[in-house]
Amino acid sequence: MTDDLEAQFAQWRRYLEGRRELRPADVEELEDHLRGSVDALVEVGLHADEAFLVAVKRMGSLDDLSREFAREHSERLWKQLVLTGTADGAGAGTRSRRDLPVMVLCALGAAVSVKVPELFGLTLDRDGAFYAPNAALFALPWLAGFLAWRRGAARAVVGVLVGLFALGAVAANAYPLAEDSQSVVLTAIHLVIALWFAVGLAYVSDDLRSPRRRMDFVRFTGEWFVYYVLIALGGGVLTAFTVGTFTAIGISPEGFVSRWLVPCGAVAAVVVAGWLVEAKQSVVENIAPVLTRLFTPLFTAVMLGFLVTFGLTGDGIDVEREALILFDLLLVVVLGLLLYSTSARDPLAPPGLFDKLQLALVVSALAIDVLVLLEVTGRITEYGTTPNKAAALGENVILLANLAWSAWLVLGLVRRRAPFAALERWQTSYLPVYAGWAWVVALVFPPLFGYL
Structure with a gap:
């Protein structure tokens, strides 16, 4: 445990010791429970300070005393962790x-x-x-x-x-x-x-x-x-x-x-x-799960509806520039929902209905990505390539790799065979791939295609 983390435990203990209705044995039991929760969160990849914050909030849902402490101190702890990186509350306020x-x-x-x-x-x-x-x-x-x-x-x-x-x-x-x-x-x-x-x-x-x-x-x-x-x-x-x-x-x-x-x-x-x-970090924490839980089922319904309609009509996908941008934006929004929900999810929460809904969303996006890739590849083979089609091809390949492995990890999470931390690590480690491809398109494509 770091000195800063031990200082936070000491603050927690002093708070409980100030409650007359708690005996010393009660304080020790609560602190032991808190330390165990922090250790478990650290093992799944959280930083110690962040693990302390999450553990305090969880305890806040168990008893009124912990809830009061969490309400009074969690916002300051969150700002120390994310915004200022200082353990001095007065210094954070000045900053x-x-x-x-x-x-x-x-x-x-x-x-x-x-x-x-x-x-x-x-x-x-x-x-x-x-x-x-x-x-x-x-x-x-x-x-x-x-x-x-x-x-x-x-x-x-x-x-x-x-x-x-x-x-x-x-x-x-x-x-x-x-x-x-x-x-x-x-x-x-x-x-x-x-x-x-x-x-x-x-x-x-x-x-x-x-x-x-x-x-x-x-x-x-x-x-x-x-x-x-x-x-x-x-x-x-x-x-x-x-x-x-x-x-x-x-x-x-x-x-x-x-x-x-x-x-x-x-x-x-x-x-x-x-x-x-x-x-407004305290507001941020509340908005994230609300937005993901609202839009994930809506986008899942839209994408499943598109796949059903595509299967019934058998019409091909338009691969002109506007349509390619639309489909790529749709897949990016799906990926954004996955990333956003990952950032808002409790790392130790057991898999539930929302995780299954996410699996359906990722699988449907994966199917649409495959369809778009087939159409783009076919047009390039038949008519040759253009900057738009080449960019769309590369982006869809990158999204395909991410969505495919994400689907596998979400499936493992739903089946309780893979930890949530694996999905989180995959998403965060893949972010530089998007940045790299964006730089390639901006720097290499214009001269590569004769400034077309």
Whole structure:
């Protein structure tokens, strides 16, 4: 046991000893139970501090005294573990108060970044071939900077981050791509993915080798998306009121909205959403399982319905660009649901109905992936390859490998023959594969296909 963990046990013990209704023997029994739970969680791969948090919360479901302790202390412990890495509650509070001005500075930096190209005569309405590949570069470096500051990232990590974003700038701007080029769209999509994993490096910079920290980043990604959508919806309402109120007095605000409010707000919201996830960890813990349990059965029903319809009609799958993007997005959403539910699941909970539902979701996604692969391979064999089809082929092969092994591991979990930790390790160890492929598409595909 580390000194920090022993200090947390001591705090727990002092709390119980302060309850007059508990005898010393009761305190010892409760502490023994807590230590045993922590040891079991550490054996399945959790860090000691995180295992203590989970064990305290479990005990909170067993008796009123433990529940009260968990309610009073779990939020602080969670923030110590995920956000600040400090055992000093006062220090954590001080760091938290410093987050807001740093976040505002980073959000302003993102907003300024999206306007800088106009100094060189580039505008959103006329230069889509420039703005589409560079979209991620306006906001994600600022989000990564905010997270790296929070984690106290080492200089070597900061150097790697700078190198990755510089490489992204090269991929977005070094190639002579026409506005109607397929590579413009491919580069725009895959640079977002590649640079999001750079954000992930900043997120886990306080513990680069921890699989659990990578899983925390998966949870961060899902929660960031939720907050960003909420901000976007609120921004849409704000935009509508801005247009309506100024139009009512004879002033047209469309130019301000399209040139300033929407682009600056969109990139600044990337940083604000990340800050909200970091600042509202207690809310995050509650949203994750709710979202996965709500959307997993819905997506399972949709995919099973598609497979049944496909079997009855016998029609082929359209493999034009829009259809390929749609199917790939569908499979990515399924993979995201699997990752997200994995991040929210109790590692020691026995398999239940939801795990069986997940197995059905993964198997149905695997079947759809095979169908898409067959169609893409057939079209490439018959008509030759294009950047879109080659990218789709590679992505579906990567997803096929992940989904196939994930299905096997979930099946083993449902049959009680494989531990949940094996599924978690597989998912976190596979994340660099996605990042690597995204960089290949962004950097290699344009010259490989003659900038088509």
